[in-house]
Amino acid sequence: MPIVFKDFDISDFFESSQYASESYIDSPPTQDEIDSVERTLGYSLPKSYIELARYQNGGIPRKTKYRTEYPTSWAQDHIAITGIYSIGHRKLYSLCGEFDSQFWIDEWGYPAIGIYFADCPSAGHDMLCLDYRDCGKNGEPQVVHIDQEYDYKITFVAKNFESFIRGLENDEIDGE
Numbered sequence: 687m688p689i690v691f692k693d694f695d696i697s698d699f700f701e702s703s704q705y706a707s708e709s710y711i712d713s714p715p716t717q718d719e720i721d722s723v724e725r726t727l728g729y730s731l732p733k734s735y736i737e738l739a740r741y742q743n744g745g746i747p748r749k750t751k752y753r754t755e756y757p758t759s760w761a762q763d764h765i766a767i768t769g770i771y772s773i774g775h776r777k778l779y780s781l782c783g784e785f786d787s788q789f790w791i792d793e794w795g796y797p798a799i800g801i802y803f804a805d806c807p808s809a810g811h812d813m814l815c816l817d818y819r820d821c822g823k824n825g826e827p828q829v830v831h832i833d834q835e836y837d838y839k840i841t842f843v844a845k846n847f848e849s850f851i852r853g854l855e856n857d858e859i860d861g862e
Contacts, residue, residue, distance in 0.1 A: 690733055690734040690737050690848050691734065691737060691738070691848060691851075694851075694852060696738065696741045696742075697741075698748065699738075699741075699742070699747055699748065699749075699851070700742050700745040700746060700747055700748065701745070701746050701747070701748050703746060705746075706744075706745045706746045706769065708778075709769075709777060709778045709779050710744040710745045710769045710770070710771070710772055710777055710778075710779045710780075711742065711743060711744050711745045711772060711777070712743045712744055712772040712773070712774040712776055712777050712780060713743060714739065714740050714741075714742075714743050715736070715739050715740070715743055715772075715773040715774060719773060719774055720736060720773060722775070722782075723773050723774065723775070723781050723782050726775075726782050727781060727782065727786075727787060727801055728823060729800060729801055729816070729818055729823045729824075729827075730823065730824045730825075731773065731781075731801075732816065732826060732827065732846060732847040732848070734846065734847045734848035734851070735773070735803070735816075735847050736773065738770075738851065739772065739773045743772040743773055743774065744769070744770055744771055744772025744773070744774075744777060744779065744780060745769060745770060745772075746768065746769045746770075747767070747769075747770060747851075747854055748856075749854035749855050749856050749857075750766050750767050750768070750854065750857060751764045751765070751766050751767075751854065751855045751856070751857060752764060752765050752766075752767070752843060752844070752850065752853050752854055752855065753853070753855065754831065754841060754843065758812065758831060758833050758836070758839075758841060759808070759811065759812060759833050759835035759836055760806065760807075760808065760812060764855075765806065765812070765814070765831050765843065766806060766807050766857075767804040767805065767806055767807075767814060767854075768804070768805045768806060768807050769804065769805060770803060770804050771783070771802075771803050771804065771805075779805065781801060781803065785805070786802070787800070787801050787802040787815075790802045790810075790813055794810055794834060795834075795838065796813060796815075796832055796834070796838060797832065797838055797840070799815060799817050799818065799819050799830075799840075800815050800816045800817045800818040800819070800827055801815065801816040801818075802814070802815050803815065803816055803847075808835075810834070811833070811834045812831060812832065812833045812834060812835065813831075813832050813834075814829060814830070814831055814832075814843065814850075815829070815830050815831075815832055816828075816829060816847065817829070817830040817840070826846050827847070828842065828843075828844065828845055828846060829843040829844040829845075829846065829847060829849075829850040830842055830843055831843050
């Protein structure tokens with residue numbers, strides 16, 4: 687198995703809050719839980735997503751902004767996330783919870799291209815997705831931003847989940 691998050695301090699990645707505990711954070715996923723979620727979603731999860739979930743399964747990162755080359759409805763040079771979904775079925779913001787990928791596809795009209803894994807401060811008007819269009823259901827998906835306000839425009843964000851996590855920056859990034 688490849689080593690992921692080498693030379694990256696995961697211990698300080700998530701913030702602690704009651705809201706995160708109630709809505710995002712679940713217990714570390716067992717292999718049975720991972721298998722169940724993958725069956726439900728119809729996609730294999732990236733190894734880096736699983737590793738992060740084994741450290742902390744979902745939550746609100748301390749760094750919530752990611753630079754983009756193109757403007758979005760959120761900002762000219764970055765996107766922002768509110769939280770990362772847990773691997774499971776129990777939490778409101780879990781991959782198979784109340785606000786799972788199928789919810790975003792059925793209720794909001796988002797394209798069925800993969801797994802919606804991170805929400806944004808816009809309350810549903812933009813989302814982050816693991817995009818499996820180029821790699822197939824068992825490959826390594828890229829991360830894309832989908833902007834409902836721009837007719838569901840899909841913007842490339844990162845080559846994979848680990849790169850996305852490593853690229854998150856503090857709220858006070860330049861260029862706002």
